[in-house]
């Protein structure tokens with residue numbers, strides 16, 4: 001998705017713009033792309049979207065949407081609480097149309113290089129942006145006062161390191177490159193990783209595949225995950241739990257940690273994604289280290305380069321697009337001079353304190369930007385950074401019950417749910433369901 005406010009907040013020697021990369025439309029991840037990285041697990045072909053054909057949202061639409069533009073069902077679209085992906089694409093397009101954003105979007109344009117230019121006389125930073133339009137040979141170079149990077153973080157596949165991966169001759173792909181199940185018909189498939197993508201793909205593929213083996217780091221991990229109920233439902237059939245893959249053999253064997261093995265046709269890797277900003281040059285002032293990107297104050301401003309460089313959409317496991325709306329508002333307030341940032345040293349100290357706190361809580365470095373779907377923390381974040389209103393209680397309850405239902409049964413949570421009175425009242429008050437009909441009054445004699 002594009003940062004909705006970036007364009008009119010960037011004063012520059014050139015006019016502000018947002019880029020739609022290679023794609024011919026807005027929507028980011030939600031612009032479903034049949035093309036894949038051709039089974040190349042490193043995703044070198046540079047396809048942006050990781051969305052597969054049958055994907056339905058796992059977040060309830062009534063709690064999603066920007067604060068001033070609810071995610072209502074489209075005419076003739078998918079009105080369900082957890083609609084198919086195209087419904088969210090339609091929402092993003094409508095948002096851009098309604099708020100007149102398309103005039104500032106340059107579609108089919110890739111930012112090739114974003115680099116610090118020589119500072120101005122007053123010491124303020126400026127940024128040189130080199131971009132290229134699809135089909136054109138020449139690159140354009142422009143200078144800006146500020147750059148907001150909102151390029152998403154679900155496009156650069158992360159891969160496990162498994163002995164024999166380079167020698168295994170059969171099909172290996174990352175979930176990033178998965179689109180449709182047809183080619184898995186009758187196959188023996190190993191899925192590595194059992195969080196949301198691994199679990200959902202296992203359920204989709206087991207319908208066509210001969211066998212699906214879901215490999216998790218430990219049995220404990222899988223039993224605590226959304227898959228426990230599913231495994232007990234299908235393990236007598238063709239879905240099997242396996243330990244971590246220990247090594248791969250040239251003859252097609254996949255050997256697991258407990259010594260058991262299967263001869264597989266395909267391995268699908270679902271360990272998630274890495275942060276990657278190949279276009280960005282900051283003289284080492286912002287770097288990725290074991291998937292910790294920074295230093296970034298509140299996951300947005302690099303102390304040494306703020307406010308002229310900022311990042312929207314870095315955190316994972318947050319409510320979208322609400323969370324990025326708060327971040328975008330904060331950036332807009334700072335760039336327009338309505339809010340000031342603390343001094344760089346203070347921001348750096350805050351980053352160190354945050355990282356130290358997370359490490360003390362036992363969270364590994366690679367989970368620095370994982371906000372654990374902590375709705376209270378997200379509320380405090382929005383309030384603290386930009387005065388963003390707290391989320392209504394009924395929406396929180398809807399999200400909590402959605403997550404809990406998903407953990408309980410990832411196969412059925414989208415269609416089998418029951419709302420509490422608080423949620424029902426909230427839905428009614430905000431026009432998601434019709435007003436309650438009053439029981440007919442008894443006629444007085």
Ligand SMILES: Cc1cc2nc3c(=O)[nH]c(=O)nc-3n(C[C@H](O)[C@H](O)[C@H](O)COP(=O)(O)OP(=O)(O)OC[C@H]3O[C@@H](n4cnc5c(N)ncnc54)[C@H](O)[C@@H]3O)c2cc1C
Nearest residue numbers: 001019021028029050057058059110111151152154313320
């Ligand atoms: C399989 C999957 C399922 C998901 N399911 C859900 C869900 O159910 N609910 C939910 O809320 N979220 C879900 N998400 C998360 C989803 O990614 C976010 O909701 C949303 O897409 C994040 O928006 P974004 O704008 O930050 O990034 P993106 O949507 O990734 O958009 C980034 C944009 O930046 C552009 N770009 C990148 N590099 C450049 C460049 N160099 N130059 C110019 N442009 C560039 C891209 O083309 C794209 O337009 C899912 C993600 C995946 C991968």
